Amino acid sequence: xxxxHGHDDHHHHGCGFVGGAPQTRRQALKTMGAGFGMMxxxxxxxxxxxxxxxxxxxxxxxxxxxxxxxxxxxxxxxxFMNGGVSQVDTFDPKPELDRYHGxxxxxxxxxxxxxxxxxxxxxxxxxxxxxxxxAVSELFPHVGSVADDICVINxxxxxxxxxxxxxxxxxxxxxxxxxPSLGSWLTYGLGSxxxxxxxxxxLCPDQPTVVGPPLWSNGFLPAIHQGTFIADKIPRLEDxxxxxxxxxxxxxxxxxxxxxxxxxxxxxxxxRMHLERLVQNDEEIxxxxxxxxxxYRMQTEAPEVFDIRKETExxxxxxxxxxxxxxxxxxxxxxxxxxxxxxVYYAKGDPWDHHxxxxxxxxxxxHSDQAFAAVVKxxxxxxxxxxxxxxxxxxxGRTPVLETGGGNAGGRVTNGRDHNPFGxxxxxxxxxxxxxxxxxxxxxxxxxxxxxxVHIHDLHATILHLMGIDHTQLTYNYSGRDFRLTDVAGEVxxxxxx
Numbered sequence: 001x002x003x004x005h006g007h008d009d010h011h012h013h014g015c016g017f018v019g020g021a022p023q024t025r026r027q028a029l030k031t032m033g034a035g036f037g038m039m040x041x042x043x044x045x046x047x048x049x050x051x052x053x054x055x056x057x058x059x060x061x062x063x064x065x066x067x068x069x070x071x072x073x074x075x076x077x078x079x080f081m082n083g084g085v086s087q088v089d090t091f092d093p094k095p096e097l098d099r100y101h102g103x104x105x106x107x108x109x110x111x112x113x114x115x116x117x118x119x120x121x122x123x124x125x126x127x128x129x130x131x132x133x134x135a136v137s138e139l140f141p142h143v144g145s146v147a148d149d150i151c152v153i154n155x156x157x158x159x160x161x162x163x164x165x166x167x168x169x170x171x172x173x174x175x176x177x178x179x180p181s182l183g184s185w186l187t188y189g190l191g192s193x194x195x196x197x198x199x200x201x202x203l204c205p206d207q208p209t210v211v212g213p214p215l216w217s218n219g220f221l222p223a224i225h226q227g228t229f230i231a232d233k234i235p236r237l238e239d240x241x242x243x244x245x246x247x248x249x250x251x252x253x254x255x256x257x258x259x260x261x262x263x264x265x266x267x268x269x270x271x272r273m274h275l276e277r278l279v280q281n282d283e284e285i286x287x288x289x290x291x292x293x294x295x296y297r298m299q300t301e302a303p304e305v306f307d308i309r310k311e312t313e314x315x316x317x318x319x320x321x322x323x324x325x326x327x328x329x330x331x332x333x334x335x336x337x338x339x340x341x342x343x344v345y346y347a348k349g350d351p352w353d354h355h356x357x358x359x360x361x362x363x364x365x366x367h368s369d370q371a372f373a374a375v376v377k378x379x380x381x382x383x384x385x386x387x388x389x390x391x392x393x394x395x396x397g398r399t400p401v402l403e404t405g406g407g408n409a410g411g412r413v414t415n416g417r418d419h420n421p422f423g424x425x426x427x428x429x430x431x432x433x434x435x436x437x438x439x440x441x442x443x444x445x446x447x448x449x450x451x452x453x454v455h456i457h458d459l460h461a462t463i464l465h466l467m468g469i470d471h472t473q474l475t476y477n478y479s480g481r482d483f484r485l486t487d488v489a490g491e492v493x494x495x496x497x498x
Contacts, residue, residue: 083394167215190468196301320370
């Protein structure tokens with residue numbers, strides 16, 4: 001029951017199928033009973049194999065893998081503001097920007113994706129909140145109200161100033177697709193505490209970003225660890241919704257649960273017969289079977305947990321209206337039911353990518369601020385705050401200067417900011433993190449992290465540490481080498497841990 005690094009049976013499967021191996025279960029199902037087994041497999045709603053063989057186990061149905069050491073957190077909620085949020089307009093105020101507004105940056109021209117101009121002060125007022133006095137802009141007054149519960153990291157940095165590689169880095173620890181995501185590593189290393197729901201769930205009104213599924217992919221880990229994406233396509237300001245419409249194909253009138261169970265049991269029998277003859281497991285089939293078994297069980301539990309109408313009016317008012325609010329409330333309900341990680345994206349595409357006018361941040365923040373703060377307040381009221389790590393972030397920051405052309409600007413000076421990978425802000429709360437503190441610092445203009453810089457690998461190492469995992473020990477052997485979420489880097493930020 002150790003971590004993935006101790007799963008020798010998984011390690012030697014890392015390279016996929018081996019030529020000349022014994023007959024696969026897929027082949028067996030095609031040949032047994034004139035192909036009836038394969039037909040049943042293709043048509044079934046769920047299938048199962050032995051509980052002991054399942055890589056994700058429930059606290060009730062079997063032992064879950066043990067962490068390396070006592071964890072401070074059990075679950076993760078990742079609130080993702082995809083598109084690139086401006087740090088100097090949200091959590092990293094810079095008085096020098098006011099002083100030098102309209103002038104060239106004294107440190108010399110900034111090398112960014114697009115041509116840039118003079119320094120631009122923030123159009124938003126900052127205020128200090130709580131006993132800790134954390135500075136937060138007028139965009140996030142509700143988050144400011146929980147300032148004493150959050151830790152703001154103002155010295156984040158990443159590698160590349162493009163959305164795709166930076167989104168991949170924040171989600172998978174690598175700039176190219178194909179690596180397992182953070183949620184996949186967590187379920188691989190720790191399992192899930194609810195076998196009737198996926199261990200890793202991703203929520204967004206529509207497919208977020210131009211990257212899409214590689215952001216929650218299992219990569220080369222077993223298929224059961226892939227994130228389950230659920231699209232809340234109900235208009236942002238409508239709140240009366242049907243959870244059966246939210247999760248496509250979760251319910252059927254054609255076949256009742258008893259009949260489905262008989263189909264599942266039949267295919268399980270066929271699988272058991274063939275498993276006795278296998279020398280090497282077929283992970284692709286096993287992953288599909290595990291996913292289908294979860295889907296079968298989800299029919300009874302998922303509609304309940306996703307139906308936020310079951311919450312009190314007071315709780316629903318706490319989050320406010322809109323899809324971000326619904327996603328945040330669903331995330332809390334999911335972790336309450338034992339889901340290991342839930343990720344809530346703001347919206348389709350790169351909605352925080354405000355090259356043209358930074359004032360557009362106001363609209364996005366209006367849809368996010370109350371719900372983000374509600375996650376913290378609601379977790380506390382449910383007694384889940386100490387065991388749930390909340391991460392609220394973005395893929396990179398934005399420059400402290402005007403953008404002077406590029407995209408659709410046609411060379412005009414705009415009131416927007418370009419991408420900035422050299423310094424940006426995120427915040428964390430709960431799950432063993434010190435509240436009421438800021439960590440790290442950018443330069444006087446908010447361009448580059450200069451004090452206690454935190455790379456994405458460091459953030460991931462810290463998240464894993466809070467979950468009881470030594471990031472250097474959670475590995476998976478694939479294509480001839482051991483891989484890990486933090487690649488060959490990453491330092492735990494012990495100063496922010498309570």
